[in-house]
Amino acid sequence: MNLDFVQSRWAMRGYRLYWRLASLMMIVVGLGSSVEWAAGINLVPDLGGRDMRLTAAFCVLLSGLALAAVGTGRRWIRRLASLLCAIVIGLAANSLLEYSGIGYRGIAAWLDSALGEGLRPSTRMAELAACGFLLLGGQGLLILNGRALVLRELFGLGVLAIAMASLASFAFVLAQHGESLLERLPILTGVLMLLGTLGWMSSVPTTGLTRVSTAATLGGVLARSLLLPALLLPLAYTFAFKLLETRFGVSQIVASTLGAVFTGGSLAWMIWLVAALLDRSERLRDTADTDALTGLGNRRKLDAVLQGLLHADRRQRLPFSLLMLDLDHFKPYNDAFGHQAGDDALREIGRLLRATLRPEDAAFRYGGEEFVLVIHGIHLHQLPAIAERVLHAVRANDWPLRPLTTSIGGAEACDADVSAASLLQRADAALYRAKRNGRDRFEKTGCAECLAGASGPESMRARSWDQPPPGCRAASQA
Numbered sequence: 162m163n164l165d166f167v168q169s170r171w172a173m174r175g176y177r178l179y180w181r182l183a184s185l186m187m188i189v190v191g192l193g194s195s196v197e198w199a200a201g202i203n204l205v206p207d208l209g210g211r212d213m214r215l216t217a218a219f220c221v222l223l224s225g226l227a228l229a230a231v232g233t234g235r236r237w238i239r240r241l242a243s244l245l246c247a248i249v250i251g252l253a254a255n256s257l258l259e260y261s262g263i264g265y266r267g268i269a270a271w272l273d274s275a276l277g278e279g280l281r282p283s284t285r286m287a288e289l290a291a292c293g294f295l296l297l298g299g300q301g302l303l304i305l306n307g308r309a310l311v312l313r314e315l316f317g318l319g320v321l322a323i324a325m326a327s328l329a330s331f332a333f334v335l336a337q338h339g340e341s342l343l344e345r346l347p348i349l350t351g352v353l354m355l356l357g358t359l360g361w362m363s364s365v366p367t368t369g370l371t372r373v374s375t376a377a378t379l380g381g382v383l384a385r386s387l388l389l390p391a392l393l394l395p396l397a398y399t400f401a402f403k404l405l406e407t408r409f410g411v412s413q414i415v416a417s418t419l420g421a422v423f424t425g426g427s428l429a430w431m432i433w434l435v436a437a438l439l440d441r442s443e444r445l446r447d448t449a450d451t452d453a454l455t456g457l458g459n460r461r462k463l464d465a466v467l468q469g470l471l472h473a474d475r476r477q478r479l480p481f482s483l484l485m486l487d488l489d490h491f492k493p494y495n496d497a498f499g500h501q502a503g504d505d506a507l508r509e510i511g512r513l514l515r516a517t518l519r520p521e522d523a524a525f526r527y528g529g530e531e532f533v534l535v536i537h538g539i540h541l542h543q544l545p546a547i548a549e550r551v552l553h554a555v556r557a558n559d560w561p562l563r564p565l566t567t568s569i570g571g572a573e574a575c576d577a578d579v580s581a582a583s584l585l586q587r588a589d590a591a592l593y594r595a596k597r598n599g600r601d602r603f604e605k606t607g608c609a610e611c612l613a614g615a616s617g618p619e620s621m622r623a624r625s626w627d628q629p630p631p632g633c634r635a636a637s638q639a
Contacts, residue, residue: 187225327351455511
């Protein structure tokens with residue numbers, strides 16, 4: 162199922178900025194490492210393990226150039242970028258064949274021979290680096306050509322796994338706990354592959370795995386808040402606690418205990434963050450569904466409630482009815498005492514309705530001085546007693562300026578109601594009749610009743626009282 166996401170403007174800007182910075186860094190480091198190898202000078206810092214080899218530096222440089230070309234609309238530039246990705250794939254595949262043990266001598270072996278084998282470091286990239294660049298080049302090629310969404314995301318996840326393994330090994334190296342993996346994937350190469358694969362993902366933020374993280378939704382906020390800590394915290398803890406063991410003489414038991422405490426604290430922090438975001442989302446949703454003046458549900462909330470009730474399975478749906486209220490002579494009240502007094506009266510009506518209704522029932526402000534009550538488990542013949550309680554509550558209230566009354570129309574939901582409009586129309590027709598018959602009273606409309614043109618809206622057609630449409634159960638139950 163395809164779902165449309167509303168993208169966060171700030172998230173989109175952040176992803177675009179990261180994509181450009183990642184491509185720039187890959188170009189600079191790739192070019193610097195190539196010059197460093199050729200000139201024998203130290204331009205790029207040694208971070209531990211094996212230095213970046215010439216073919217790996219070429220792959221970094223070509224990947225950065227291809228990544229920088231993603232945003233262009235010119236077809237020939239995108240084709241050139243696709244060619245660069247294909248060259249990266251070729252270089253990586255060539256190195257893997259050289260490691261295969263079948264006696265294959267590829268580009269790296271030819272370069273070593275041509276430039277003097279043994280006089281310079283080997284040009285052949287490490288094994289895991291070759292695997293990573295093979296996947297990175299494939300990811301870029303698929304993104305540039307808009308093909309195979311799932312495959313390109315799998316390629317990206319593969320590069321992430323390789324790069325994270327390199328970072329984890331680097332933590333052990335700094336803690337003096339071995340260098341085995343860094344001999345197969347230098348840390349600088351791993352970092353650049355991580356930057357590259359995240360850069361490719363960021364270059365198309367509205368598709369694939371980054372789609373949710375750019376959404377202006379709770380899920381997008383959670384993804385942006387938690388994904389990076391979830392990736393980096395395990396590596397940081399691995400380094401910190403191994404460092405405590407090897408360089409500061411902390412016992413393994415103490416280091417493990419601290420690791421468990423910090424891991425549990427991080428998990429608790431993430432859970433708290435999720436809870437805080439969910440609470441904020443719930444508050445915002447409640448605010449969006451609540452009338453600010455009366456504290457009752459608003460029209461939006463009423464529509465959602467009625468839609469849910471009417472679309473429930475008819476075999477399991479419980480009966481419910483509506484009461485529609487309208488304050489009598491409210492405009493003259495507003496004109497006489499001012500809008501602030503009118504607002505105070507509406508707030509008081511909201512309080513009276515909450516106090517009068519059962520907990521399972523709900524009141525909504527329909528608009529202006531009109532309110533709608535959803536009464537659960539009640540049939541049409543039971544509505545007069547409920548309406549009378551509401552009429553009495555309004556009539557008997559101690560109004561400070563002038564007594565107020567209300568007129569009420571009622572209707573019961575029936576099987577013929579395929580939308581809320583027909584149910585609200587019947588309640589409104591009954592309310593119209595209550596107004597016409599003297600106000601401060603209750604009237605009801607049956608399932609299929611259509612008032613005569615003189616006594617109701619023109620859209621209603623005259624039919625016999627309470628004659629239900631075919632298949633309707635409500636009137637017979639009444």
